[in-house]
Amino acid sequence: MMVDRPALQLDAVGLQIGGARILHDVTMQVGTGEMVGVIGPNGAGKTTLFNIISGVMIPTSGTVRLAGDDVTGHKVHQRARVGLGRTFQTSSVFAGLTAGENVRLAAQSKLGGATSPWRFPRQGDDAAQVADRCLQEVGLAHHTDTAAGVLSHGDKRKLEIAMLIATEPEVVLLDEPMAGVGSGDVAGLVEVIRRLHASGRTVLMVEHHMEVLLGLVDRVAVMHHGELLAIDTPKAVMANPQVQKAYLGETV
Numbered sequence: 001m002m003v004d005r006p007a008l009q010l011d012a013v014g015l016q017i018g019g020a021r022i023l024h025d026v027t028m029q030v031g032t033g034e035m036v037g038v039i040g041p042n043g044a045g046k047t048t049l050f051n052i053i054s055g056v057m058i059p060t061s062g063t064v065r066l067a068g069d070d071v072t073g074h075k076v077h078q079r080a081r082v083g084l085g086r087t088f089q090t091s092s093v094f095a096g097l098t099a100g101e102n103v104r105l106a107a108q109s110k111l112g113g114a115t116s117p118w119r120f121p122r123q124g125d126d127a128a129q130v131a132d133r134c135l136q137e138v139g140l141a142h143h144t145d146t147a148a149g150v151l152s153h154g155d156k157r158k159l160e161i162a163m164l165i166a167t168e169p170e171v172v173l174l175d176e177p178m179a180g181v182g183s184g185d186v187a188g189l190v191e192v193i194r195r196l197h198a199s200g201r202t203v204l205m206v207e208h209h210m211e212v213l214l215g216l217v218d219r220v221a222v223m224h225h226g227e228l229l230a231i232d233t234p235k236a237v238m239a240n241p242q243v244q245k246a247y248l249g250e251t252v
């Protein structure tokens with residue numbers, strides 16, 4: 001699974017805010033096409049790690065590389081252009097727009113609309129076509145004209161993934177994609193995430209639903225107090241005594 005130039009490489013990444021050490025010495029590599037789950041207790045630094053990978057936050061030490069290129073100081077839109085996409089821990093769809101309109105807006109940002117006037121849309125691939133394809137990929141084609149606000153939580157999460165796919169990312173970060181999703185919707189959403197990965201994309205996913213996560217990922221990264229405690233196969237991570245202690249709330 002690992003290749004010479006990993007899709008994502010973090011070297012000794014740290015984040016200090018005021019006196020607080022939010023992240024410390026995080027080093028990890030994620031291979032192209034690999035799927036890595038990120039777990040850890042609340043406040044462990046999982047979302048902060050995603051913020052640093054996506055450029056929402058700049059680390060105070062260490063480097064972030066995408067496909068070998070140092071992007072440590074690069075802004076969010078620069079990283080999006082080299083293939084990084086993410087969803088957020090809280091839902092981020094426009095409730096008043098239809099599902100189709102939400103995805104068209106996302107596609108437009110990639111194809112070249114108001115947000116990137118220097119780019120020309122590719123021939124024969126307009127935002128509406130991209131939106132249709134993306135909604136189909138997540139199984140929401142029948143909801144194209146439904147207002148996003150009335151979709152179930154599970155379908156909203158699928159819509160966010162459709163919006164993500166519309167930007168054609170190679171590396172995707174999913175922050176708690178199952179959060180708030182009813183149990184009846186979980187299996188469908190898991191299938192969408194499985195396909196997202198099966199189509200060759202590199203995926204990092206924070207998820208508290210352990211049985212869902214362990215069944216999906218190649219490896220698991222365990223965060224604890226801002227440090228990377230372990231990164232290994234699901235089986236090895238679950239057998240790791242340090243990880244067991246972290247989850248029992250003992251000091252390690």
Ligand SMILES: Nc1ncnc2c1ncn2[C@@H]1O[C@H](COP(=O)(O)OP(=O)(O)OP(=O)(O)O)[C@@H](O)[C@H]1O
Pocket residue numbers: 017020022040041042043044045046047048049089
């Ligand atoms: N901008 C900030 N300024 C100060 N502290 C911050 C900032 N962002 C995050 N933190 C702190 O960093 C720590 C890690 O937060 P983070 O949101 O990354 O945790 P998490 O692992 O995603 O938790 P959860 O499982 O609850 O989503 C927390 O103690 C949080 O309060």
Ligand SMILES: [Mg+2]
Pocket residue numbers: 046047048089
């Ligand atoms: Mg979080």
